[in-house]
Amino acid sequence: MEKFEVHILGCGSALPTTRHFASSQVINFREKLFMIDCGEGTQMQMRQSKLKFSRLNHIFISHLHGDHCFGLIGLISTFGLLKRTATLYIHAPSELQKILQPQLDFFCKEISYKIIFQAVDTYKQQIIYEDRSLIVHTIPLKHRIPCCGYIFEEKQSPNHLIKEKIDFYHIPIYEFNKIKSGSNYIDPQGNIVLNNELTRPALPARKYAYCSDTIYQPNIVKQINGVDTLYHEATFSSSDEARAKETFHTTALQAGVLAQKAKVKKLILGHFSARYEDESILLNEAKQVFNNTFLAKENLCFKV
Amino acid sequence: MEKFEVHILGCGSALPTTRHFASSQVINFREKLFMIDCGEGTQMQMRQSKLKFSRLNHIFISHLHGDHCFGLIGLISTFGLLKRTATLYIHAPSELQKILQPQLDFFCKEISYKIIFQAVDTYKQQIIYEDRSLIVHTIPLKHRIPCCGYIFEEKQSPNHLIKEKIDFYHIPIYEFNKIKSGSNYIDPQGNIVLNNELTRPALPARKYAYCSDTIYQPNIVKQINGVDTLYHEATFSSSDEARAKETFHTTALQAGVLAQKAKVKKLILGHFSARYEDESILLNEAKQVFNNTFLAKENLCFKV
Numbered sequence: 001m002e003k004f005e006v007h008i009l010g011c012g013s014a015l016p017t018t019r020h021f022a023s024s025q026v027i028n029f030r031e032k033l034f035m036i037d038c039g040e041g042t043q044m045q046m047r048q049s050k051l052k053f054s055r056l057n058h059i060f061i062s063h064l065h066g067d068h069c070f071g072l073i074g075l076i077s078t079f080g081l082l083k084r085t086a087t088l089y090i091h092a093p094s095e096l097q098k099i100l101q102p103q104l105d106f107f108c109k110e111i112s113y114k115i116i117f118q119a120v121d122t123y124k125q126q127i128i129y130e131d132r133s134l135i136v137h138t139i140p141l142k143h144r145i146p147c148c149g150y151i152f153e154e155k156q157s158p159n160h161l162i163k164e165k166i167d168f169y170h171i172p173i174y175e176f177n178k179i180k181s182g183s184n185y186i187d188p189q190g191n192i193v194l195n196n197e198l199t200r201p202a203l204p205a206r207k208y209a210y211c212s213d214t215i216y217q218p219n220i221v222k223q224i225n226g227v228d229t230l231y232h233e234a235t236f237s238s239s240d241e242a243r244a245k246e247t248f249h250t251t252a253l254q255a256g257v258l259a260q261k262a263k264v265k266k267l268i269l270g271h272f273s274a275r276y277e278d279e280s281i282l283l284n285e286a287k288q289v290f291n292n293t294f295l296a297k298e299n300l301c302f303k304v
Numbered sequence: 305m306e307k308f309e310v311h312i313l314g315c316g317s318a319l320p321t322t323r324h325f326a327s328s329q330v331i332n333f334r335e336k337l338f339m340i341d342c343g344e345g346t347q348m349q350m351r352q353s354k355l356k357f358s359r360l361n362h363i364f365i366s367h368l369h370g371d372h373c374f375g376l377i378g379l380i381s382t383f384g385l386l387k388r389t390a391t392l393y394i395h396a397p398s399e400l401q402k403i404l405q406p407q408l409d410f411f412c413k414e415i416s417y418k419i420i421f422q423a424v425d426t427y428k429q430q431i432i433y434e435d436r437s438l439i440v441h442t443i444p445l446k447h448r449i450p451c452c453g454y455i456f457e458e459k460q461s462p463n464h465l466i467k468e469k470i471d472f473y474h475i476p477i478y479e480f481n482k483i484k485s486g487s488n489y490i491d492p493q494g495n496i497v498l499n500n501e502l503t504r505p506a507l508p509a510r511k512y513a514y515c516s517d518t519i520y521q522p523n524i525v526k527q528i529n530g531v532d533t534l535y536h537e538a539t540f541s542s543s544d545e546a547r548a549k550e551t552f553h554t555t556a557l558q559a560g561v562l563a564q565k566a567k568v569k570k571l572i573l574g575h576f577s578a579r580y581e582d583e584s585i586l587l588n589e590a591k592q593v594f595n596n597t598f599l600a601k602e603n604l605c606f607k608v
Binding site for chain 1: 318319320321322325326344345347348350351352368369370374375377378381382385386399402403406407410411
């Protein structure tokens with residue numbers, strides 16, 4: 001199966017602790033790296049997770065709170081020191097460029113590569129990235145400031161050809177793409193060979209959803225329905241539900257409810273408040289309603 | 305002896321490694337904390353070293369390369385989240401304020417405390433901080449951009465009174481300060497008691513010098529002469545001396561020579577280039593000329 005993994009670089013919330021780094025993760029999709037959020041310390045965490053800086057071309061920022069973007073300038077600087085040449089794309093709410101530009105002008109004067117800021121409208125569901133095999137959509141979230149999540153959706157691969165049958169019927173190469181897409185084969189004598197004799201269905205396309213930071217938002221269920229892996233913030237425990245509401249965050253139980261309603265396959269909790277020394281309280285809460293739940297942890301890697 | 309310690313928070317150079325954080329250290333002088341440099345990750349490292357955020361009121365920045373100041377915005381933000389009220393003083397080259405202000409305006413709108421930027425002229429030897437027991441001087445250094453080091457100098461304590469003698473001669477309290485400062489005591493009958501019978505000399509005042517980043521600069525020897533502890537950058541080994549010169553850095557051997565010439569008591573090497581997996585090569589080099597040398601290390605604490 002082609003690689004589709006999520007590396008957790010940081011899953012704490014705003015206050016620093018000795019247990020967690022600020023938010024950041026890297027998706028390795030077929031050896032291309034995509035970053036979501038870039039809190040302070042992200043570049044050190046990339047080294048720790050042995051991720052190659054040169055494989056990262058796209059960074060997606062959920063919102064402009066410091067614990068989700070203070071690591072950008074350090075990472076951008078380091079790319080400069082490493083003499084990067086590939087363009088770096090930063091997908092983020094539009095104000096980011098205004099804030100970063102004075103820093104870039106001062107610290108990264110002689111940078112060897114181009115940075116392109118792509119403004120993200122956090123209020124709309126839309127496709128903001130697409131290549132031959134991957135689509136990235138935004139998920140509008142509701143936080144104290146404009147914020148969105150991201151869905152990474154693998155494109156459905158065509159059916160696989162069954163080599164023995166292809167050889168048996170002497171099918172010419174120029175017919176392969178049509179057959180992969182579902183056509184039957186008609187041989188020179190006019191005989192029809194049905195597609196299901198020639199192909200094996202590809203594995204179903206996989207989806208990963210990242211939702212942080214947000215108040216409990218049941219209306220995202222439709223969009224994240226059936227994803228393979230859902231990373232959802234669980235800043236607080238149910239006992240702090242009032243605080244969660246007030247600060248536009250989610251409890252672990254609420255994250256579990258979303259996972260259950262959306263019938264996802266796996267739930268990863270993250271963005272933990274500094275107040276919980278023992279996060280198993282959050283895990284157990286979510287597991288009450290959705291059993292296949294895991295706690296995020298720095299430098300852990302999950303398969304989607 | 306009153307506390308005078310240095311906590312190393314980061315002693316790597318610009319490129320991130322899994323071994324080091326970027327430059328930062330905290331001086332604990334009689335339970336007041338003073339920070340020198342503030343690279344990315346400094347706030348996490350303060351937690352790791354169990355240093356109390358509320359005890360820190362002064363930050364000194366040596367120069368405006370990212371690995372010496374990218375951690376400021378995160379630390380300042382966190383102070384805000386912690387509802388700090390005490391004024392924070394940042395002593396740094398004047399451009400820092402211009403670069404930080406747009407970030408402060410965006411990320412720290414509702415900050416609960418005041419920040420005062422004190423412009424440091426890196427080209428002059430001058431006193432930039434003074435209180436009852438401590439003086440901080442600048443050390444002009446020579447790097448690719450304006451840069452200075454800092455000397456933390458304890459003020460000489462007055463002599464200690466010998467309690468038994470004070471009681472024996474029935475010396476009144478209002479005479480104590482004069483005697484501590486060296487005066488003899490004349491009793492009501494006009495008898496003179498010599499000062500050295502009444503007092504014991506205080507311990508000699510201690511000095512700590514921080515020199516990073518800089519090309520080998522023998523002319524600082526006069527200023528750092530006889531300090532108890534010298535932290536000096538040793539970015540490169542002698543085998544990379546040409547590279548050191550080109551990038552305005554110092555080799556470990558050169559740092560040892562400076563320590564020897566300045567007759568310091570202890571040398572701590574830091575600001576290690578990412579290229580040395582094993583830094584004992586740097587240690588051994590400096591020890592050739594100055595034996596009492598140590599390698600800096602994250603979360604290590606040295607007594608001055």
